[in-house]
Amino acid sequence: MQQELEQWKEQISHLLNVANDYLREVPPNQLYAAAAIVVFTTLLLLSLRFLKRTKSNTIVLTGLSGSGKTVIFYQLRDGSTHQGTVTSMEPNEDTFILHGETTKKGKIKPVHIVDVPGHSRLRPKLDEYLPQAAGIVFVVDALDFLPNCRAASEYLYDLLTKGSVVRKKIPLLILCNKTDKVTAHTKEFIRRQLEKEIDKLRASRSAVSDADVTNEFTLGEPGEPFSFTQCSNTVTTADASGLTGEISQLEEFIREHVKP
Ligand SMILES: Nc1nc2c(ncn2[C@@H]2O[C@H](COP(=O)(O)OP(=O)(O)OP(=O)(O)O)[C@@H](O)[C@H]2O)c(=O)[nH]1
Ligand SMILES: [Mg+2]
Incomplete structure (x- = not known):
């Protein structure tokens, strides 16, 4: 046993000597270059991993009060409406695999969905979630649309001129x-009416003196x-x-921006 160990030691020290001699023969410039390449690739691989991990999986549900955000949130998560909802007082958020995908095989990336109440006093909460959003869903009540068109357009205008939304070019689904x-x-x-209303808003808002304009972009x-x-x-x-749970187009939008 002892002898075997000694033999091993000898062999290793011999190999080390050979390696040392070899390294001494290589010009130092080549050595530096090799070391630089190793360091560079390690950094590159590490940063790629980091980038991949920080890719957002957040989808923000916004829109006027009563448009149906909370019902949609439950449909996405549980495939049911939980027998109706009341006006939300707090943002609703959870990270889950979409209900429509639970039967799919393989690993699926969960989505972080945030439902921000439409009440105007709670809207500032949006600013907490927008900077990390991979996509924004602006929910509109298609039934009771006309009486709410102006208010919906104002909300949408504010969203589409927010610095955090414009700079990152966050995709928006109406x-x-x-x-x-x-x-x-x-x-x-609905799209046409919103465009017309925003056109009117644009004229009235640009008429306001500069000091009053809070929107960062036009x-x-x-x-x-x-x-x-x-x-x-x-x-x-x-x-x-x-x-009724017909949300397939919404699920498509989510999966387009939060890859499974
Ligand atoms: N007919 C019909 N009614 C719906 C639909 N989705 C939601 N509703 C009804 O619309 C009302 C408001 O839905 P919510 O999901 O609470 O609305 P919300 O957008 O979360 O409202 P806030 O929390 O106040 O911002 C409820 O009475 C729902 O039953 C739908 O697809 N069809
Ligand atoms: Mg709600």
Whole structure:
């Protein structure tokens, strides 16, 4: 046993000597270059891992009070409405695998969904979540749309001119909810009406003296009627019914921006 160990030691020290001699023959410049390459690749791999981990999985549900955000939140998580909801007083948030995906095999990345109440006093809460959002869902009541069009447009205007939203170009989905009722307006109609209303808002807001303007960015092209295509954020529209669980277009949007 002792002898074997001695042999091993000898062999190792011999190998070390050979390596040492070899290294002495290599010009130092080559050594430095090799070391630099090793350090550089390690750093690159580490930063890639870090980037991958910090990719956001947050989707923020916003919109006026009563548009159906909380119902949609429960549909996404549990596949049920929990027998109705009341006006939310606190943001609702959870990280989960979408209910529609629970039967899928393999590893699926969970989504962090935040439902921010529409009440104007609770809206500042949005600013806590927007900077980390991978996507924003603006829920609109397609049934009771016209009386709320102005208020919805104001809310949307504020969202689309927020620095945290514009700078990061966070994609926004206008989700026309409650389409289970035949009297619900179409998403094309809703999009057009919102554009018209925002166009009016733009004129009135730019007329306010500079000191009063709180929006960090302006919307659209000057001298042209407003259209969502002019926004630096991509704005798309989709239909849904939180009540009956028809949320496939919403799930598509989520998975487009939070990769499974
Ligand atoms: N017909 C119909 N009604 C819906 C649908 N989704 C929600 N509702 C109803 O709309 C009302 C408001 O829904 P909520 O989910 O509480 O609305 P909210 O957006 O969370 O409202 P706040 O929490 O006040 O911001 C409830 O009475 C729901 O039953 C839908 O798809 N179809
Ligand atoms: Mg709610």
